[in-house]
Amino acid sequence: MEQDFWKVYIRGRKYYSDIRRMPVGxxxxxxxxxxSIGGTRGWYYANWLWNLRGxxxxxxxGPGMRGRKHPTTLHPGDNIDFWKVVIANPQQGILLLEAEMKIPGEAWLLFVLRDNNLTQTAVYVPDGIAGELYWWSVWPFHGFIFPGMIRRLISFSPRPAAVD
Known part of the structure; x- marks a missing residue:
């Protein structure tokens, strides 16, 4: 499904991707x-790096870390920090974000929960040599941030409210 999905956005251009998949309990x-990702909740892992990027x-x-309108509800067109929501469908477990940060190319971040597996996919379409240099300069950070982020997305449980 994800491959057909990306054809709409990539349109035959060269791209790089970082794909992580984990089972969900x-x-x-x-x-x-x-x-609930982004904004005051943060990105679940290495928030200091997300803030540095912002x-x-x-x-x-660029827009930097704009936050978000609502802490738990998302609609297409909403902003989450330096991303724009393209698709938000909690019933189908799909969230697609498009980067609005100043980068030499186009980038998306996709979350798909299907068959008790979460797939987190970052896709980048470089624009020229600057785009290539950008991808290879941030790639090592992806190797640190994205595994931690997907682990936290499937294991994070908010603390219950204190009872007086």
């Missing part, structure tokens, strides 16, 4: 975590 909680983006004229 609690699908309901995992979907809730996915749809600061760098703001420095070059």
């Amino acid at each position: 609690n699908s309901t909680q995992t979907v809730a975590n996915i749809f 600061w760098a983006d703001k420095l070059v004229g």
Whole structure:
């Protein structure tokens, strides 16, 4: 399914991808975590790096870390920090984000929960030599951030509210 999905966005261009897949124990909680990502909740792993990326983006004229409108509800067109929501379908377990940060190319981040497996896919379409250099400069960070992020998305459980 994801391959057909990407054909719409990539349109035959060269691209790079980072794909992570993990089994999910609690699908309901995992979907809730996915749809709460960003903003004050953060990105579940290495938030300081996400914040650094947002600061760098703001420095070059991008949106930076804008936060989000609602902590748990997302709709197409909503902003999550330096991403824009393209598809938000919690019933089908799909969230697609498109990067609005200043980068030499186009980037997307896709979460798909299907058959008790979460697939997290980052796709980047470089624009020229600058785009190639950008991908290879951030690639090592993906190897650190993305495995931790998917693990936390499937294991994070918010603390219950304190009872007086």
